[in-house]
Amino acid sequence: MAILSATLIIGGKKLENVSLFFQTFKKQENDDWKLIRSYIETGVPNGNVEKIQFS
Numbered sequence: 001m002a003i004l005s006a007t008l009i010i011g012g013k014k015l016e017n018v019s020l021f022f023q024t025f026k027k028q029e030n031d032d033w034k035l036i037r038s039y040i041e042t043g044v045p046n047g048n049v050e051k052i053q054f055s
Contacts, residue, residue, distance in 0.1 A: 001025070005049055017043045 002025070007018040024037040 007046070014046075016046055018046055018049055020044055020049070 004021040020041045022039040025033045
């Protein structure tokens with residue numbers, strides 16, 4: 001799974017919300033990777049992204 005976060009900077013000021021992009025891949029028999037799911041969550045407060053922990 002790949003997770004990316006993006007925010008816009010307008011006039012030198014960072015917006016308070018971000019967009020999260022989630023992509024899930026599955027390894028194929030020939031060792032290639034296939035995208036099986038793509039999801040975008042918009043309007044997530046910056047503070048919530050800073051609290052995300054992965055283990």
